[in-house]
Amino acid sequence: MSHIATDVLVVGAGGAGMYAAIAAARAGAERVLLADKSLVGRGGATVMAQMTVAAALGEECPDEWTAHLEDTLASGRGLCDEALAAILCRDAPARIREMGEWRVGWARRADGRIAQVTAPGHSRPRCCYVDFLNTGPAVAATLRRRVANIAAIRRVSNLNVTDIVTSPGTADGTADGTADGEAIGAVALDVAAGEPVTIAAGAVVIATGGLSRIFARNSASANMGGDGYALALAAGAELVDMEFVQFFPIGHLAPRLVGMDPIMWDPFRYKLGGRLLDGNGREFLADYGSDERDGYTTPRDLATYAIHQEVAAGRGSPHGGVYLSFAHLPAAALADAFGPVIERLARNGIDLGRMAVEVAPIAHYHMGGIAVDERMASRVPGLYAAGEAVGGANGANRLSGNAIPEALVFGERAGRFAAAHAAARADRADRALGWPRGAGAEAVARIRRLAEGRPGAAQPAALLEELRALMWRDVGPFRTAAGLARAAARLAELRALLPDLEIAPGRAFNPTLVDWFELRASLAAAAAVTHAARHRSESRGAHQREDFPDTDPAWARRQHVHLAPDGTFAASPAR
Amino acid sequence: MSAPMAHLRIRRGSAAAMPRYDEFVVPFEDGQTVLDALLWIRARRDPSLAIRYSCINGNVCKECTMAIDGVVNYACITRLRSDAPMTLEPLPGKRLLRDLVTEMRPPRERVR
Numbered sequence: 001m002s003h004i005a006t007d008v009l010v011v012g013a014g015g016a017g018m019y020a021a022i023a024a025a026r027a028g029a030e031r032v033l034l035a036d037k038s039l040v041g042r043g044g045a046t047v048m049a050q051m052t053v054a055a056a057l058g059e060e061c062p063d064e065w066t067a068h069l070e071d072t073l074a075s076g077r078g079l080c081d082e083a084l085a086a087i088l089c090r091d092a093p094a095r096i097r098e099m100g101e102w103r104v105g106w107a108r109r110a111d112g113r114i115a116q117v118t119a120p121g122h123s124r125p126r127c128c129y130v131d132f133l134n135t136g137p138a139v140a141a142t143l144r145r146r147v148a149n150i151a152a153i154r155r156v157s158n159l160n161v162t163d164i165v166t167s168p169g170t171a172d173g174t175a176d177g178t179a180d181g182e183a184i185g186a187v188a189l190d191v192a193a194g195e196p197v198t199i200a201a202g203a204v205v206i207a208t209g210g211l212s213r214i215f216a217r218n219s220a221s222a223n224m225g226g227d228g229y230a231l232a233l234a235a236g237a238e239l240v241d242m243e244f245v246q247f248f249p250i251g252h253l254a255p256r257l258v259g260m261d262p263i264m265w266d267p268f269r270y271k272l273g274g275r276l277l278d279g280n281g282r283e284f285l286a287d288y289g290s291d292e293r294d295g296y297t298t299p300r301d302l303a304t305y306a307i308h309q310e311v312a313a314g315r316g317s318p319h320g321g322v323y324l325s326f327a328h329l330p331a332a333a334l335a336d337a338f339g340p341v342i343e344r345l346a347r348n349g350i351d352l353g354r355m356a357v358e359v360a361p362i363a364h365y366h367m368g369g370i371a372v373d374e375r376m377a378s379r380v381p382g383l384y385a386a387g388e389a390v391g392g393a394n395g396a397n398r399l400s401g402n403a404i405p406e407a408l409v410f411g412e413r414a415g416r417f418a419a420a421h422a423a424a425r426a427d428r429a430d431r432a433l434g435w436p437r438g439a440g441a442e443a444v445a446r447i448r449r450l451a452e453g454r455p456g457a458a459q460p461a462a463l464l465e466e467l468r469a470l471m472w473r474d475v476g477p478f479r480t481a482a483g484l485a486r487a488a489a490r491l492a493e494l495r496a497l498l499p500d501l502e503i504a505p506g507r508a509f510n511p512t513l514v515d516w517f518e519l520r521a522s523l524a525a526a527a528a529v530t531h532a533a534r535h536r537s538e539s540r541g542a543h544q545r546e547d548f549p550d551t552d553p554a555w556a557r558r559q560h561v562h563l564a565p566d567g568t569f570a571a572s573p574a575r
Numbered sequence: 576m577s578a579p580m581a582h583l584r585i586r587r588g589s590a591a592a593m594p595r596y597d598e599f600v601v602p603f604e605d606g607q608t609v610l611d612a613l614l615w616i617r618a619r620r621d622p623s624l625a626i627r628y629s630c631i632n633g634n635v636c637k638e639c640t641m642a643i644d645g646v647v648n649y650a651c652i653t654r655l656r657s658d659a660p661m662t663l664e665p666l667p668g669k670r671l672l673r674d675l676v677t678e679m680r681p682p683r684e685r686v687r
Contacts, residue, residue: 002686002687004686038629038636038638039629039636039638039679039680039684040684042629042630042635042636042637042638043629043630043636047630047635047636048630048635136635137635154683155683155684156684156685156686157680157684157685158680159686190686192672192678192680192685192686193686197686220631221629221630221631221636222628222629222630222631223629255606256604256605256606256607257632258606258608258632258651258652258654259632259634259651259652260632260634261630261632261635262632348606459622460622461617461618461622462618462619462622464618465618465619502622504622504623506589506623506673508589508672508673509625509672509673509676510623510625510673511617511622511623511624511625511626512622512623515622
């Protein structure tokens with residue numbers, strides 16, 4: 001069996017993971033292992049991001065990070081972890097300017113200033129981008145180049161981390177019996193070989209992104225099934241704000257669009273405004289208190305709500321969304337704003353000068369995640385988180401443009417503090433090179449057992465489909481006590497099926513083996529979302545309860561959950 | 576009139592075994608992609624079909640590169656056809672791992 005020893009293990013190689021690896025190496029870690037279940041730097045959300053990046057650079061008009069923070073807190077509907085939000089806004093300008101120095105190619109004005117536009121929820125032009133629709137791909141490519149030039153970073157693709165390994169309880173185990181061990185490494189599935197790998201690490205950073213893939217309608221890449229939340233829970237960490245899933249209001253719905261991300265319309269809304277129309281061609285946002293007289297200003301939670309209400313009232317478009325139209329604009333304005341994208345749209349049969357497209361809400365981002373302190377440390381010693389995997393900074397509703405800064409800023413801190421933890425544990429790391437007897441044995445045995453293949457009552461791939469449909473229907477943009485209870489019950493049944501699912505024979509690149517681990521993780525993440533959504537008996541930001549439509553001031557608090565010894569969720573004391 | 580269907584011939588197997596071609600019939604909708612059809616097959620017909628994909632429809636990850644009717648292309652941006660069968664094969668010139676999956680990782684990015 002392969003065994004790898006490293007100072008810092010980074011799980012997930014999107015924007016946050018790649019930056020965490022860079023920062024760990026910069027902080028002196030001599031061995032950094034950057035592992036991804038997909039290909040390093042190609043998967044995750046960063047590479048998909050076609051929109052903008054918020055940072056108080058003040059290129060267009062005076063700006064301060066404190067103003068960015070004010071907007072972030074307002075958008076978060078009173079729920080942001082203010083310490084994390086402040087770090088995000090304070091450090092974003094340095095990270096964004098650094099990306100510019102690394103030649104990401106921010107769009108610039110004729111005089112050389114970085115161009116910044118006003119995205120919804122921002123009090124001034126603060127959001128930079130790479131034209132056209134290239135922000136995320138350019139950020140990912142820039143980080144891939146940096147990572148490739150750092151000798152201390154070892155990249156491994158198709159390495160699917162299945163379990164964080166903790167030391168068997170600390171000497172001063174707590175009185176309530178939780179006795180969290182310290183993170184000492186991980187067990188992973190080497191997908192290409194179909195074999196387990198053990199990884200001894202001085203510290204572990206979870207940078208696996210969010211969970212939007214657990215919803216049938218999503219803007220996710222394949223590896224956004226909530227892996228990191230499941231890993232953190234099983235290791236003894238807490239999750240926070242799990243009920244707050246951001247549904248992006250104007251995901252592309254029809255006509256079928258190929259070769260483009262479904263969230264692609266937003267940058268053009270920034271540039272051109274555009275009109276949202278119901279099925280009869282009538283503008284409706286004003287009915288919900290957002291007239292857009294001053295341009296594209298409607299926050300995501302309100303737009304999602306308005307579109308849902310229009311569709312529910314029978315005023316939707318043919319495919320069950322609403323229309324987005326730029327047809328009122330002159331052809332020259334469209335050509336200027338869309339550039340080469342006009343051609344890509346034409347290949348999909350879309351002529352914006354003549355027609356509207358259909359759009360509808362899709363799962364896009366997770367505000368919730370692993371509970372961390374200002375060092376990005378979870379409550380499990382040695383276990384850190386970065387990027388979207390972190391919960392709390394964005395409260396009940398993320399402000400546009402805060403996701404990539406979060407990846408870079410939190411990645412930088414997680415990598416730096418994880419390296420420091422690993423250095424302080426140098427004695428332990430040396431012992432870990434030998435890998436304590438029996439460490440991770442159960443996880444290794446599970447991979448070996450499943451990789452043998454076996455007949456079963458159902459297929460993991462089919463249950464993943466069911467899970468996504470269930471979550472969309474019952475735990476999606478609008479929730480009720482009955483729907484949430486139904487989801488919780490079915491999730492428990494699906495979880496009970498895990499030991500009896502079919503695995504195809506053949507070890508090498510066995511997709512059913514990967515499906516099984518994804519299903520296990522997605523079920524845990526889905527259960528955490530459902531649990532938190534059931535408890536929050538109010539509507540706030542992205543969490544909308546049809547049976548509790550109002551915001552309740554008594555609920556202006558975050559919910560932390562962890563796994564109890566019997567495998568159920570337990571609420572941590574309010575704080 | 577029956578609903579339109581797409582017919583796919585997919586090369587299966589590993590480097591060690593004799594290749595075989597499996598045939599699948601997939602419900603066809605205008606505008607669908609080859610990757611849409613492969614995901615439908617995995618969820619509803621044969622989950623053991625190995626494919627590589629990540630970004631699904633953004634054409635940014637390049638993982639779903641394969642030979643489609645003999646021409647190397649991305650499954651996520653190639654439109655499905657219902658008027659003639661389509662043949663899908665792994666990327667030529669790369670080591671075959673399983674079905675449509677080839678070794679795309681640079682040697683440095685492997686466990687060993």
